[in-house]
Amino acid sequence: MPDTPLPDANTPSASSSPPSNGRRRFLQVAGAATAILAAGCDSDSGMDAPDAVILDFSSDVGVLNYAYALEQLEAAFYITVVDNFYASASDDERRVLTALRDHEVVHRDFFRAALGGNAIADLEVDFSAIDFDSRSAVLSAARTFEDLGVSAYNGAGQLLDDPSFLTVAGKIVSVEARHAAVIRDLINPMSADFAGDDVVDGMGLDVANAPGTVLSAAASFVATPIEMRNL
Amino acid sequence: MNRILRLFGLDDDPSASPSTTRREALRQTGQGLAGLALSAVPLALGAARPARSRAAGIPMGIEVHGVLNFALLLEYLEDEYYQMGLDTGGLIPDAARPVFAQISSHERAHVEFLRSAVSSLGETPIEKPTFDFTAGGAFAPFTNYDQFLALSQGFEDTGVRAYKGQAPNLYSQDGSTNTVLTAALQIHSVEARHAAEVRRLRRMAGVDVHEWIVGDDVDVAALQPVYAGEANTTHLGTDATGVTNKNREQTTEAFDEPLAREDVEAIASLFIQS
Numbered sequence: 001m002p003d004t005p006l007p008d009a010n011t012p013s014a015s016s017s018p019p020s021n022g023r024r025r026f027l028q029v030a031g032a033a034t035a036i037l038a039a040g041c042d043s044d045s046g047m048d049a050p051d052a053v054i055l056d057f058s059s060d061v062g063v064l065n066y067a068y069a070l071e072q073l074e075a076a077f078y079i080t081v082v083d084n085f086y087a088s089a090s091d092d093e094r095r096v097l098t099a100l101r102d103h104e105v106v107h108r109d110f111f112r113a114a115l116g117g118n119a120i121a122d123l124e125v126d127f128s129a130i131d132f133d134s135r136s137a138v139l140s141a142a143r144t145f146e147d148l149g150v151s152a153y154n155g156a157g158q159l160l161d162d163p164s165f166l167t168v169a170g171k172i173v174s175v176e177a178r179h180a181a182v183i184r185d186l187i188n189p190m191s192a193d194f195a196g197d198d199v200v201d202g203m204g205l206d207v208a209n210a211p212g213t214v215l216s217a218a219a220s221f222v223a224t225p226i227e228m229r230n231l
Numbered sequence: 232m233n234r235i236l237r238l239f240g241l242d243d244d245p246s247a248s249p250s251t252t253r254r255e256a257l258r259q260t261g262q263g264l265a266g267l268a269l270s271a272v273p274l275a276l277g278a279a280r281p282a283r284s285r286a287a288g289i290p291m292g293i294e295v296h297g298v299l300n301f302a303l304l305l306e307y308l309e310d311e312y313y314q315m316g317l318d319t320g321g322l323i324p325d326a327a328r329p330v331f332a333q334i335s336s337h338e339r340a341h342v343e344f345l346r347s348a349v350s351s352l353g354e355t356p357i358e359k360p361t362f363d364f365t366a367g368g369a370f371a372p373f374t375n376y377d378q379f380l381a382l383s384q385g386f387e388d389t390g391v392r393a394y395k396g397q398a399p400n401l402y403s404q405d406g407s408t409n410t411v412l413t414a415a416l417q418i419h420s421v422e423a424r425h426a427a428e429v430r431r432l433r434r435m436a437g438v439d440v441h442e443w444i445v446g447d448d449v450d451v452a453a454l455q456p457v458y459a460g461e462a463n464t465t466h467l468g469t470d471a472t473g474v475t476n477k478n479r480e481q482t483t484e485a486f487d488e489p490l491a492r493e494d495v496e497a498i499a500s501l502f503i504q505s
Contacts, residue, residue, distance in 0.1 A: 099443065099484065106475050106485035113474035114467050154416045158409030163399030168466050170395040170419065171486040175443060177423035182442045185431055190326050192333035194431075195424040204340030205417035206424070 050124045050224040058230035065120045068111035075104040076125045124223035146180035154208035293400040296354035303345040307359040310338040319373045361504040385454040387426035392490035394419035443484045
């Protein structure tokens, strides 16, 4: 099926609207709490916390930015893993974790480009709770991120108005599900855990989570405050 | 007019303001009925944004129950395949039985779920066809475990592509509760977990395959149609290879591609006794 072109602010057709203007305009249209936004966007405010990121679910751009936020988180996680493999990492684990890093980086880069001037800022991550020298800690965190990503895309599909966005989300979520299965198999090989009863219910359905649930679960790994609007 | 803003509903045209989402538009047409039952009505799109809907490629006249029956065909196929595999003594090594028992239980659950979903729409679930998993003698999956694994991979990857391709046809009519769409996505990711695990089993058995799809690579020639188009790197008009420092192979791995219903049916038909 042909993809519907998604022009971004970096393409000539949109060049009349610089990225910064596009983002500001989006945020204005998105509406609520312009004052908070203005404060949040003031990088000279001297606050320690990073500027807040707004996810406005009243339009598809907010949903796509939500996905972009999760991909940023996953990419940052695997980059850290691969830059400092735990000592016992097998060749197979290195192959898997390196590939997962590459896939998440592609997802992150794709969303950034597709969103263009409407993309949220780079998130600051906080992995201080993860012991990257520990195999079990790394694989456990990976399982959390992958299962969470799957549940996020499954829950967000119905929030997308444009079917071409739904299709691209589908192209990505099945790769996340593949990741989840592999990581789970590394943790408990040749068992039922790759699609365990903790994530697949009696009707054979995987988890679907609403954005609030997902972002709560991810919150401890993200230093940047994320505000959700219009859910 | 700035095209991206229009696409995102962010321009100044009040008819395309953020509040007029497709969900809203569908509600405003007054076609909303309750729950699953309303989805039985052929998808007639709301009049509020017909231009965008057409441009976005929503086919007209797709019936949700038809999509579910199409999915049911694949689930029948998978369910019977794994049941026969598990029932064939000496085929599946003991070490792999927990994996296939889990997959089998999911496919059985999917059959029951889809039959019930079609019935709840007031329609009739299709009957299970008579399958021939040798595809007329081309395969011997129940006497050759390598072939059992290869066909399993093909079925799972086909299932992933099939659900992905049909997802846009499953927006519910009133949009308030996209129960069917979300359930289809929830099955879709389970199939992807299965596909990855089966691929991993094959890798452990020495086959040169990864848990994800690399380009449109296939190690069994007969399965080539399952992977046609998987090497695509352009999504939403953006060639992903041009916006990342990862190479083409890695970029193809990061995206699974949908497969059109007729292509899926052509694959499935090879295993249906005529």
